[in-house]
Amino acid sequence: MLDAYLMEWGGMLLRWLHVITAIAWIGSSFFFIHLDASLRPAADILPGEGGRAWQVHGGGFYEMRKYLVAPAVMPAELTWHKWQAYWTWISGFFLLVWVYYAQSELYLIDPAVMQLSPLAAGALGIAALVFGWLFYDWLCRSPLGRNDVLLGVLGFSYVVAASWAFASVFSGRGALIHTGALMATIMTANVFFNIMPGQRKVIAALTAGEKPDPKYGKAAKQRSLHNNYITLPVLFLMLSNHYPVTYANSAVIPVLVALIIVAGALIRHFFNVRHADHAKSPWWTWAVALVALWLAFWVAMASSPGGRERLGLSPLPATKPVMLAGLQPPPEAVANIVSGRCAMCHAPEPSWPGIQIPPKGVLLHEPETIAAHARAIRVQAVMTHAMPPNNLSGMTADERRILAQWLAQGR
């Protein structure tokens, strides 16, 4: 019993940390992009100065001034903005390990896609992040990286192809979270391996009394630009695992990823341009982004089992349930309780009024799916009484006891 409590609480605490650090990182990154865009030339501009901006916040006025390469002398105190990025990645990586690798039978491995062992699934995920970053880094440094637009198109195709590869080995939600994790790893590695080392070299030159080379700033700028445009799509992918409508059908995952990147990057673009000059706000980006989101909605709906029925499309070919290697089907008494008290909501076509798709994608109508969700059943119906919600289907204490006995036998 303790292990399931531990997994739930650990997951909650890690997610808490991850959201806090991500807010700090993305918040400061949005702030600096806005600041850069709002700099204006000043009347008393100094040599090497790139502009000034005035801001008001929390009862005070701030005069911000940007130096193009670096100030003439090192300031006595300098605040760095890097730990927000590192901690977001560190907490995100541990959350990935905690939820997707330590509980891979529940979230990462879909035996109907590929019968992976938990170890193989985890190793595959981590290797994909490492090699995924190395490939992107190589692409940026190669001659192809000299053309920003070409590099953008290649990077986009690369991420979409990666989502297809993930969807061919992992569950739908596992594929989306790994696509997001790959993009987020690229963002953090850009800070760690590219942007920060460049800044350190500039500071070393300053301290040595030399003039810093502007090339470091330029190299960092390309990576910063990538980070800026992929921020919103990454956030969508990170949240997608809470919404089965986004991952119900693995076959369309690359299409959804492509549409979400287009929508997210365009919305970001709108603000990048608007913050520099309100008069130039590119309103067209909203129109294209909304079309992309609308298409994503329809593609997801038309490719999910429940959605097809509502649209009057022919049903998808029925897939035979596949039992994860090593799992035993539950005894009949257990299967009857679960299908009797849970499957009115947790079935491909729920019969409970108002519920049209199985909540959170959890299916509990067959022995195979009940066995696969044993751990989730323990958390929701034995350790806590979260399910059935408000005990709507009237589960008795005796029935919960029978479930507890089955779960105590280690499935």
Ligand code: HEC
């Ligand atoms: C009346 C409909 C209904 C019944 C009956 C029901 N559930 Fe649920 N279940 C839901 C809804 C709605 C959610 C989504 C809750 C949310 O969004 O947090 C859910 C979510 C879940 C989840 C996913 C939790 C998560 O956050 O990942 C599990 C597991 C689950 N239910 C198990 C069960 C079990 C086991 C039973 C029977 C003992 C059961 N449910 C009975 C409606 C139902």
